[in-house]
Amino acid sequence: MSNNKESLINLLTQKPWEPAQAKVDNLHEGKTFNLHVGKLGLRYIMVVSTIMFCLFIVTYADRMVYDDWIRMPEPFLLWINSLILVISSLFFIRIQLASKKNNFEKVRRELVLIGVLAIIFLIGQLLVWQNMIEAGYYVSGSPANGYFYVFTTLHGLHLLGGLIYWVMTIKKVWKLDDSIVIRKAKHTVELCAIYWHFLLAVWIVLFGLMLFS
């Protein structure tokens, strides 16, 4: 494994053809980062999602300066939905701690709760949509409406994707036969938690953007 303190400049200035460098390189284990591939994979997905949302936000900032931009109301239900996401993230912190202490009974129980909260959140978002439509805020109205529906849809789809991984996590923590399975289950729980925290962060940014603009 490479020395993680090795700077990018040092890395890119290596002369691999020189015998002295060759001796060092021959000991290299082949990994660039001291990270599990699953964790790195999750970071990759989060980076892609972040870029996508950033680009949406850039277009949002560009579009909102035009005259036809009319602010949407701020339904109270959105605050409740946001609170559900915050509670989910807090529960995931508890789950991570329980997982570290091998308290898998608690992990299972609270993971189920996470799923329930996620479904409540999604239903809550659909209710917000219904209220908006009933109040005449259609997607084709002001561009602010369009962005509201786009943001909530994309965030919801990300959560649905997270629920697929949540099902896999539940399956893993339900059958813990040996130490290898336990290690893998702990790893999966950690990844699931990171993703949920990420979804909360994305939602806070999107909700804040819609609230203050």
Add this chain to the structure above:
Amino acid sequence: MAADSYDDVAKNKESIPELEVAPQDLYHAKSFWTKYIFCQDAKVIGIQYALTAAAIGMVGLVSSWLMRMQIAFPGVIPMDAAAYYQLVTMHGMIMVVYLLTALFLGGFGNFLIPLMVGARDMVFPYVNMVSYWVFFIAVLILGASYFVPGGPTGAGWTLYPPQAITSGTPGGDGLGIVLMLVSLAVFVIGFTMGGLNYVITILQARTRGMTLMRMPLTIWGILTATVLALFAFPALFVAGIMMTLDNMLGTSFFMPAIVQFGERLTYDGGSPILFQHLFWFFGHPEVYIVALPAFGIVSDLISVHARKNIFGYRMMVWAIVIIGALSFIVWAHHMYVAGMNPWFGFFFATTTLIIAVPTAIKVYNWVLTLWRGNIKLTIPMLFSIAFIITFVNGGLTGLFLGNVAVDVPLSDTYFVVAHFHMVMGIAPVLVILGSIYHWFPLITGRFLNERLGRIHFWVTFIGSYSIYFPMHYLGFMGVTRRYFEVFEGDNFTYSITGINQFITVAALITGAAQFLFFYNIIVSSKFGKKAGKNPWKACSLEWQTPDVPPTHGNFGKELPVVYRWPYDFSVPGADEDYITQDTPPSAVANAKAEQT
């Protein structure tokens, strides 16, 4: 890491954790379906990508034939303006996204990455398989647009609103544009899954001794291109989603207030320029998503077939990385005529000229690698030299178009068509063809037929120049691109008609030569001369597999251990003119690699 710290590292070796990927659990196929169809082996997935890309690429090729027939010999093939614009659009999008991107990253990336870095497979084989099938679905959706009422979109490959989604543009008020946008979104999703594998396999699953700076330049090119795609494709995705909503649900993200045939449409206040910025924020890095793997691959081909280490390896790596970074701050040079602030144009003209510096360094290094090399004029080498020449030609015209004052009169003329076809069409295709001749013995265990290959090369090379060189003159004479009929009226002289007819004949012949190439592939895969192991005497790991073609798991029981970079050719003191990457120092005790 400093060389004198070697002893410290050795002392602490026991503290280094075990390899994470070495004992990778491989999925072993048990049926025909899981071995060849829903396969998780990166090599098979690479071939699936390549075949699918080639199949849809054929549609793109035939489209170009039909376009050229209309331009040079109107009426020979009955066609109206709508059909012509549909051909133009589908040709462009197919060639750029579904052929070149998919073939370089999905095809070559999948086949070569695990083999070249010394891994048994990609790190997420299941996701890799899904990636291919999502790409396949994207191709099917694109293909479906030919069969819907109104046909595929004819908006031009840039799909600029408002015309892309208004009636009057072919497919604009039907399903054509919707299917194009959905297909692109699906492609991006599939590519993200593939890219996840390419990046993490390269970063985390290399074999022992394979440092980043010991990787072949092919891998550096694919890695950097994938990272570019990671940043660039979301822009296409975002633009696609927003335009789909404008089209289907009547939002006005990009659509301004429009009066059409005396009727005011419901759109209001949208910004078409915003779409252009998003599109080119994807579109320009896309040029390098195609070019960087080509740069990497051609570096390896030149080194192997000139029996010489690559000149300036580190600078080649830096150039790849710098070009990748700079490619994100040049996008608006595609929009000089969109009415931007002159200072904005000045900035993008400057960055465009700056990106020529690392690109020129690469060209110099390729030439200096050839300099005093033991050049073997094999077919891969012929294609590589042809690439250098073509890339220089296309690159130089890029300097013209990168300057605002020169670009404005040349904008939307055949000069632009000639430029981008030379630099990102023909040049990468020459690398693809050369690399197929190079790696075909690894894929099938047999050589492609030499005589057919040389005919294929010369017809393709001379044919390409016959097509695109005259286009520069057409551009200077003011012949506008995307015109359905170019020689009606008094604006164009007889000489232009003659040049267009010459180009069309050349295009037909050059295209036909590609079918000769396909024939060669089919026949040689069964009856070609047997190649044996490492027929080109290359140093990199993909040629060191115990079985040729490599079997599932690539390297037999033990993963190879790497002791050197992949360019130890013609090393003084060595018995042969190459030392493979997995040859330990003790086996070549007299070799003095530092003197090469």
